[in-house]
Amino acid sequence: MLVGADHEAVRRRRSTALHGNMAITTWIWTTIGLLALCHSSVAYTKFPEGFTFGVATAAHQIEGAWNVSGKSENVWDRLSHSRPEMIIDGTNGDVACESYYRYQEDVEELEYLGVDFYRFSLSWARILPTGRIDQINPDGIRYYNDLLNALAEKNIEPLVTLFHWDLPQTLQDLGGWANPKMIDYFRDYSDVCFREFGDRIKSWITFNEPYEICEDAYGDDKKAPAIDSHGVGNYLCSDNLLKSHAESYHLYNEKYRPTQNGRIMISINSIWYEPSDPSNEEQVALAEVANQFKFGWFAHPIFTAEGGYPAVMVENVARQSAAEGLNKPRLEQFDEYWIQRIKGTSDFLGINHYTTHLITGAGLDPLAKSPSWLKDIGAVTTMEVGGDSASEWLRVVPTGFANLLRWCKSSYNDPPIYITENGFSDRGTLLDYGRISYFDAYLSEILNVIYDDGVKVLGYTAWTLMDNFEWRAGFSERFGFYHVNITDPARPRTAKLSAEYYKQLIANRELPQDARFKDPAVRK
Incomplete structure (x- = not known):
């Protein structure tokens, strides 16, 4: 839309847009700040009646059995085998936690924790080896039926993700997303999964973390298939x-919901961006832009009344595309049919959140390629905030979680929310006080926004049940309640102290006050 505009017209438009963003985002940040200041002095510990707790895993990260019983190769199999140097510790998902053979033990661990639900994903390549419906693998169907039946015996509800990053390689060979x-x-x-498993699955997630799928796998080489078509492939993917x-949602809504009576949603992940200096209007405006580019990229088309990609995202990409000499923007708004088709296609807002980063100013981020999603934002970011974890990207900033939840309430018409992932990484210690402290602080912020701000958070999912294959970090970063010894062929699991913390939390529906969960160094 900016092709042919002179530079002065572009400058004027950008200035007007920035001032508009400042006015809106200054109001948003003022509102968030006032809400935070207006909190009561009560230290909430008790969760509301009906609030549910669960844990999450993903097929490729725990199942193993990568090439048995009819399962075909997926993109992570291909990456870890053909480019092993891309996995920090040289491991892969060939065996992982061996859950394909040990799912009964996993269910026993879930029963011990006392969870209300178990979030796991289905392996597309295990169910449809070609990626298409011309071949349905009976062993794949049997495996997930056995798991579902085992969960039913323990009265544990399944929350099932259709796609958690493990695309069949046969479909990637055709261009993937x-x-x-x-x-x-x-x-x-989706049709096969709804038909085969929908009698026992009442809660579905279509996609886990679409940002990671599109930006980190097609706009960069951080995740498989590591295409790195920066600024182009990521936007093709999101379309x-x-x-x-939307098509999966409408299929379920029209064909399966009348008899299966389930619900279906999407899980959107986001680092929360805050201004380094909340009094700096430019930083405030840029933080809103960054949050629209990150969370709004996939939330705005589904959860807003107007639908479509966020306006600031479309405008920024158009401006950058014109500056690059392109005849058409690298990201274009959906047409009216798809705006309406996508809008409203989620029964709940699923949020995966781990950390907060800061905006320090306008300009080209040092990590930005050209063209790229990061360059399109036009802001410089930093991770220099909060406490450390074993993951470079994960900083401990509980208040950022609360601000994200308040922002979602105000931005998306107060939606019902499920936290579908939240967790902390260390190097594998059994006395994992850092993880307990993280959960305690982040869950405390959830209670604050529920009671003080009226945010409709209905459930919480901890990442993760057991230490598993953490993608390109391999097993070097541990997120589990159970330690897994990957040097032992038997893959023994050992409960960490955090498992006892979560068990007590669920049993009492209250943040534990037991002194044994406090780091002795802090107690002193």
Whole structure:
């Protein structure tokens, strides 16, 4: 839309847009600040009646059995085998936690914790080895039926993710999520899953963390398939992914919901961006832009009344595309059919959140490629905030979580929210006081926004049940309640102190006050 505009017209438009963003975001940040200041002095510990707790895993990270019983290769199998140097510790998902063979033990661990639900994902390549419905693998169907039946015996509800990053390699060979045919393939895959398992699954998630799928896998090489088509492939991916999500939602809504009576949603992940200096209007405006680019990229088309990509995102990419000499923007707004088709296609807002980063000013971030999603934002970021974890990207900033939840309430018309992932990484200690402290602080902020701000958080999912294959970090970063010894072929699991913390939390529906969960160094 900016092709042919002179530079002065572009400058004037950018200035006007920035001032508009400042006015809106200054109001948002003022509101968030006032809400935080207006909190009562009560230290909330008790969760509301009906609040539910669970844990999450993902198929490729725990199942193993990568090439047995009819399962085909997926993109993470291909990456870890063909480019092993990309995995920090040289491990892979070939065996992982061996949950394909030891799912009964996993269910026993879940029963011990006392969880209300178990969030796990289905392996597309295990169910449909070609990625298409021309071949349905009976062993894949049997495995997930056995797992579902084992959960039912323990009265543990399944919360099931259709896609958690492990695309069949056969479909990646056709272009993966950059190929519009994926809309049909994903709808067909969804149909098989709804038909085979929907009598026992009442809660579905279409996609886990679409940002990671599109930006880190197609706009960069941080995740498989590591295409690194920065500034181009990531936006092709988001178009097809959001359309695929909508088609899966409408399929369930029209064909399966009347008899299965379930619900279906999407889990959107986000680092929360805050201004380094809340009194700096430019930083405040840029933080809002960054949050729209990160969270709004996938939330705005589904959860707002107007639908479509956030306006600031479309405008920024158009401006950058024009400056690059392109005839059309690298990201274009959906047409009216798809705006309406995508809008409203989630029964709840699923949020995966771990950390907060800061905006320090306008300009080109040192990590930004050209073109790229990061360059399109036009802001410089820093991770220099909060406490450390074993993951470079994960800083402990509990108040950022509360601000994200308040922002979602105000931005998306007060939606019902499930926290579908939240967790902390260390190097594998059994006395994991850092993890307990993280959970305690982040859960405390959830209680604050529930009671003081009226945010409709209905449930919480901890990442993760056991130490597993953490993608390119391999087993070097541990997030589990159970330690897994990967040097032992038997893959023994050992409960950490955090497992006892979470067990007590769930049993009492209250933040534990037991002194044994406090780091002795802090107690002194």
